Amino acid sequence: MTAFTRALHRKPARRITAVGVVAAGALLLSACSGGGMDGMSGMDHGSSTAAADADKTAPASDFNDTDVKFAQMMIPHHEQALEMAKLADGRASDSEIKGIAAKIxxxxxxEITTMKGWLQSWGKPEAMGDMPGMDMGDGMMSDKDMKELKAMKGTEFDKMFAQMMIEHHNGAITMAKDEQKNGKKADAVKMAQDIVRGQSAEVKQLQSILDRL
Structure with missing residues (x-):
């Protein structure tokens, strides 16, 4: 076979190869401009949807102003109750009074420790300024009342302690009932329920002590 004849046989093969390359390129361009871009768009859309869903599921505040007020007012209220209870040591003569003081x-x-922890986690101060409302039906004792209680001993102390603690407990019960009604934080509402139940029982016991002294 001459060189010219061999050349004639090779040309069709080159054309076929060239056509195949062009076709493959066209298919690749089609994939990039079509399905490939759709896939990228789908990824972008999915990312946006995920971000939106994350915003919707972001945790909301689990407390409200009533919870904050409850903790801020109940802390000093409890602290005074503890001060009164500690006075029973060496002053009280009635065994039931001593028992109630120990329970308090x-x-x-x-509970004081728990409420302080709540306020810290909420970024709220323990005190609310001049504590508005703390002298209006909350059962808090004045400095004069506390001095008088400190000066008592025996049966006189027992009677005054019972009278003061009944008033003090009733104030706490009122505040706790407000938390039960309007509070949002589940743990705070649960504590309020415990206060109402426990201190209501102690009020009845203290009243029975007064009736027999």
Whole structure:
């Protein structure tokens, strides 16, 4: 076979190869401009949807102003109850009075710690300025009342302690009922329920002590 004849046989093969390359290129361009871009758009859309869903599921505040006020007012209220309870040591003569004083210390000291922790986690101060409302039906004793209680001993102390603690507990019960009704934080509402139940029982016991003294 001459060189010219061999050349004639090779030309069709080159054309076929060239056509195949062009076709493959066209298919690649089609994929990039069509399905490939659709896939990228789908990824972008999915990312946007995920971000939107994350915003919707972001945790909301689990407390409200009532919870804050409850903790801020109940802390000093409990602290005064503890001060009164500690006075029973060496002054009280009635065994029931001593028992109630011990129960108050056991219950209210941990509650103070818990409420302080809440306020810290909420970024709220422990005190609310001049504590508006703390002298209006909340049962808080004046400095004069506390001095008088400190000066008492025996049966006189028992009677005054019972009278003062009944008033003090009733104030706490009123504040706790407001938290039960309007509070949002589940743990705070639960504590309020415990206060209402526990201190209501102690009020009845204190009243029965007064009736027999």
């Amino acid at each position: 210390e056991k219950a209210q000291d941990p």
